[in-house]
Amino acid sequence: MSLKTNNVLIKWVDDRLPIFTMMNHTFIEHPYPRNLNVAYQFGSILGVMLVLQIVTGIVLVMHYTPHTSLAFASVEHIMRDVNYGWLLRYMHANGASMFFIAVYLHIFRGLYYGSYKAPREMIWILGVVIFLVMMATAFMGYVLPWGQMSFWGATVITNLFSAIPVVGDPIVTWLWGGFSVDNPTLNRFFSLHYLLPFVIFGLVFLHLVALHTKGSTNPLGIEIKSPADYISFHPYFTVKDFLGFAVFGLLFAIFVFWFPNYLGHPDNYIPADPLVTPAHIVPEWYFLPFYAILRSIPDKLLGVIAMFAAIAVLFVLPWLDRSRVRSATFRPQYKWFFWIFALDCIVLGYAGSQPAEGIMLTVARIATFYYFFHFIVLMPLLGWFERPLPLPTSIAESVLGSGGTGSKSAAAPAREKA
Amino acid sequence: MSAASHGGDGVQRRDFLVITAGAFVGVGGAGLVWPFVDQMNPSADVLALSSTEVDISGVAEGQSITISWRGKPVFVRHRTAKEIEEAVSVPLADLPDPEADAERVKDGKDQWLIVLGVCTHLGCVPIGAEGNRGEYDGWFCPCHGSHYDTSGRIRKGPAPANLEVPPYEFLTDTQIKIG
Numbered sequence: 209m210s211l212k213t214n215n216v217l218i219k220w221v222d223d224r225l226p227i228f229t230m231m232n233h234t235f236i237e238h239p240y241p242r243n244l245n246v247a248y249q250f251g252s253i254l255g256v257m258l259v260l261q262i263v264t265g266i267v268l269v270m271h272y273t274p275h276t277s278l279a280f281a282s283v284e285h286i287m288r289d290v291n292y293g294w295l296l297r298y299m300h301a302n303g304a305s306m307f308f309i310a311v312y313l314h315i316f317r318g319l320y321y322g323s324y325k326a327p328r329e330m331i332w333i334l335g336v337v338i339f340l341v342m343m344a345t346a347f348m349g350y351v352l353p354w355g356q357m358s359f360w361g362a363t364v365i366t367n368l369f370s371a372i373p374v375v376g377d378p379i380v381t382w383l384w385g386g387f388s389v390d391n392p393t394l395n396r397f398f399s400l401h402y403l404l405p406f407v408i409f410g411l412v413f414l415h416l417v418a419l420h421t422k423g424s425t426n427p428l429g430i431e432i433k434s435p436a437d438y439i440s441f442h443p444y445f446t447v448k449d450f451l452g453f454a455v456f457g458l459l460f461a462i463f464v465f466w467f468p469n470y471l472g473h474p475d476n477y478i479p480a481d482p483l484v485t486p487a488h489i490v491p492e493w494y495f496l497p498f499y500a501i502l503r504s505i506p507d508k509l510l511g512v513i514a515m516f517a518a519i520a521v522l523f524v525l526p527w528l529d530r531s532r533v534r535s536a537t538f539r540p541q542y543k544w545f546f547w548i549f550a551l552d553c554i555v556l557g558y559a560g561s562q563p564a565e566g567i568m569l570t571v572a573r574i575a576t577f578y579y580f581f582h583f584i585v586l587m588p589l590l591g592w593f594e595r596p597l598p599l600p601t602s603i604a605e606s607v608l609g610s611g612g613t614g615s616k617s618a619a620a621p622a623r624e625k626a
Numbered sequence: 627m628s629a630a631s632h633g634g635d636g637v638q639r640r641d642f643l644v645i646t647a648g649a650f651v652g653v654g655g656a657g658l659v660w661p662f663v664d665q666m667n668p669s670a671d672v673l674a675l676s677s678t679e680v681d682i683s684g685v686a687e688g689q690s691i692t693i694s695w696r697g698k699p700v701f702v703r704h705r706t707a708k709e710i711e712e713a714v715s716v717p718l719a720d721l722p723d724p725e726a727d728a729e730r731v732k733d734g735k736d737q738w739l740i741v742l743g744v745c746t747h748l749g750c751v752p753i754g755a756e757g758n759r760g761e762y763d764g765w766f767c768p769c770h771g772s773h774y775d776t777s778g779r780i781r782k783g784p785a786p787a788n789l790e791v792p793p794y795e796f797l798t799d800t801q802i803k804i805g
């Protein structure tokens with residue numbers, strides 16, 4: 209059980225501060241299902257991205273000036289004058305997009321394999337909270353360069369709160385610190401953009417505590433029953449995760465070095481002008497599905513409510529899904545509806561990028577309806593009507609064939625070096 | 627595993643993979659760290675301000691001006707004959723940081739002493755106002771009591787070295803370029 213070491217210094221420290229025991233517990237003792245597949249890469253990738261965003265962000269702050277008259281120029285100063293400033297800023301800006309790519313894949317992994325179901329509701333709920341804080345952080349970060357998209361994005365998003373009856377306008381004035389988006393707004397966004405990543409860091413810690421309390425799910429959706437079902441994190445998943453970092457890092461590098469502005473908007477290279485709104489304003493790509501939902505409702509207040517409800521519905525998903533089977537692998541109908549839902553989100557994203565008129569508005573409305581229909585109607589009903597496939601008796605049996613159900617030694621060859 | 631994949635000495639293909647992968651991660655990691663270190667070095671716009679031109683025609687004999695170069699004060703003193711004589715006549719053996727006056731001024735321009743106004747002890751700006759030039763007629767640092775002479779050399783106090791002479795040149799008789 210306890211830490212095995214002959215190192216006197218490690219023993220001395222560990223006796224007073226059991227960090228080595230904790231690391232030993234996490235990486236050696238804690239059981240991880242042996243069948244975790246590529247869909248389970250994104251948690252560790254997100255951890256790396258969070259650290260990278262914090263480190264590049266701290267470094268950018270060393271050169272950035274949060275003032276309406278200097279912010280835009282200070283970002284250009286970073287791009288032109290600061291040593292490797294272009295690299296650091298492109299890593300930070302594209303890192304945000306990479307962060308969202310990974311988080312969406314991580315969320316859809318959870319939806320496919322039923323990671324949100326009992327007894328793992330707290331892991332899921334903390335995840336949705338992290339997602340919300342991430343969105344707030346990304347939004348406020350996009351305001352800091354003080355370009356046209358920064359300014360008008362900030363104006364539009366803060367104006368969402370004006371939809372609240374009676375207190376809406378005072379709230380917006382409070383958010384702005386004035387009567388329009390201006391220097392006080394920029395300064396508070398800068399302050400919060402620096403704070404929230406550390407809040408996310410704390411939430412991630414809780415997310416992991418909850419995860420290690422109930423253990424990871426796996427593609428089969430059945431629990432660990434015997435030692436043959438699990439392996440340690442190190443060396444098996446350290447190697448697997450490092451491969452994931454390498455592949456994801458390549459994708460990241462392609463954007464940073466070859467298409468650094470592909471995911472951005474050219475209008476943000478025009479300094480903010482409070483008197484002229486760009487002809488076609490869109491949020492960053494990762495907000496587009498929610499933006500489409502907002503615009504597809506013809507009522508201001510209901511549109512804002514629908515947009516927030518699109519995320520809020522995730523909080524109650526563990527109770528909306530009535531199926532006893534976790535993994536979509538054994539849910540023949542849900543598997544199809546999962547992919548239809550994924551397609552629906554992409555349609556919403558595309559609709560959000562287009563002007564809200566004509567056929568695209570109709571498409572967005574249908575897609576919005578289906579988004580909520582999936583969660584509120586399909587998820588509870590499928591639990592009743594769907595006939596799941598028979599579940600395997602154990603992870604080991606499924607992975608190794610029926611010969612693998614025996615003792616730990618039967619699985620031993622896979623655990624040896626070479 | 628087949629016999630072809632590892633030799634008789636117990637070295638396995640896995641060992642090769644671990645070492646090569648580790649080496650690539652190490653080199654890649656070091657390459658990634660460098661931009662984060664280098665960004666704190668002076669940026670291009672700061673380096674662009676690294677030289678300053680000054681017109682010294684208005685500085686009368688016995689007067690001194692202070693100008694700013696790279697954010698630091700530079701003392702430009704138009705020395706009197708008496709001050710030059712004081713600086714030249716001191717035996718080098720009496721100096722904590724021996725350096726001849728001739729090495730600290732330009733040939734034929736020895737009335738112009740140009741030094742960084744930064745005490746070599748802990749970086750304060752020494753005082754060189756008339757009547758408060760320390761015991762050696764040069765500068766006196768109020769922070770910890772270092773005395774500099776008319777050549778800007780340390781004579782007494784905790785400072786370890788003479789006031790630094792910045793790189794400079796005379797563009798004309800009355801125009802200098804520092805840096």
